[in-house]
Amino acid sequence: GDSVTQMEGPVTLSEEAFLTINCTYTATGYPSLFWYVQYPGEGLQLLLKATKADDKGSNKGFEATYRKETTSFHLEKGSVQVSDSAVYFCALSRNQAGTALIFGKGTTLSVSS
Amino acid sequence: DVKVTQSSRYLVKRTGEKVFLECVQDMDHENMFWYRQDPGLGLRLIYFSYDVKMKEKGDIPEGYSVSREKKERFSLILESASTNQTSMYLCASTGTDTLRDTQYFGPGTRLTVL
Numbered sequence: 405g406d407s408v409t410q411m412e413g414p415v416t417l418s419e420e421a422f423l424t425i426n427c428t429y430t431a432t433g434y435p436s437l438f439w440y441v442q443y444p445g446e447g448l449q450l451l452l453k454a455t456k457a458d459d460k461g462s463n464k465g466f467e468a469t470y471r472k473e474t475t476s477f478h479l480e481k482g483s484v485q486v487s488d489s490a491v492y493f494c495a496l497s498r499n500q501a502g503t504a505l506i507f508g509k510g511t512t513l514s515v516s517s
Numbered sequence: 518d519v520k521v522t523q524s525s526r527y528l529v530k531r532t533g534e535k536v537f538l539e540c541v542q543d544m545d546h547e548n549m550f551w552y553r554q555d556p557g558l559g560l561r562l563i564y565f566s567y568d569v570k571m572k573e574k575g576d577i578p579e580g581y582s583v584s585r586e587k588k589e590r591f592s593l594i595l596e597s598a599s600t601n602q603t604s605m606y607l608c609a610s611t612g613t614d615t616l617r618d619t620q621y622f623g624p625g626t627r628l629t630v631l
Contacts, residue, residue: 438619447521447607447622448560493559504550504575504609505620509559 406431410494410508417484417515425479425511427468427494434494437461437470437477438505442491451479451492484515520544521623523608529629530569536595538626540608541554547613549591550620551575566591598630 411426437452440448452461457472466481477494490517494508542549548567552560552575562575564583572583580602584592591610595602601625608623 440622447624448609449622450619453619456627504552504562504565507552507560509557 405497406496406506408494408496408506408508410488410492410511411512412509413512415513419486419515419517421515423479423481423484423488423513425492425494425513427477427479427508429475429477429494429496431475431496433496437468438495438497439466439468439477439479440493440495440507442493442510444490448493475494484513486515486517489495489513489515520559520589521608521621523606523623523626525623527627527629529631530595530598531631532594532599534595534598534630536598536628536630538593538595538606538608538628540591540593540610540623541589542587542608542610542621544610544612544621545588546610546621547588548611549585550609550611551581551591551593552607552609553577554607554625563593564592598628600630602628603630604628 408411409428438453439451441451442448452463454461454470460469468477468479491510491512493510495505518532523540530536550565551563554560561577566572566585606626609620611620612618
């Protein structure tokens, strides 16, 4: 069945470091891909998304490109800030109308000053 | 802005109690979802609803039921709470195009069953 695999954390970085969080997926059809972020004590919020191959989603300095050939959707940011400390979830839409997202297990990012 | 609200941020119940978790969205979304979030397991789908009075089981429906009497409200029910249902519960909603539309999440309810 469809699935999402993302790198395990925690990821610990210094401020202004480069961030990559790997995400690969297995899916039938043509899912949309999402990155959600969960700040401490809060629910999930959409960070960015891409709905077809070669699309690049971007928001708040984060980017991810939908790579169908490598079934990947890696999250990157050129210079992280302390405020980026959160849990990041990669997700894909199931290939059936009316159904939910499939999430990876989440990657905790901790940024120190 | 879309707003999804959940009735409680924190809840403590005893084993065997009946527990109701309420979720309300204000964007006239057709689709609503209940997930539970556990460390190391990510989010897992419990139930979802694509219309009033319609419901579908997700990946882990055992021990849970749901109710959707009005479009804006989706309730999760633990008929007889057990300690292994201690978790964070997240409600979400989305519009018609579930393949592309963003899911909007509530702040979550952290349930502890003693």
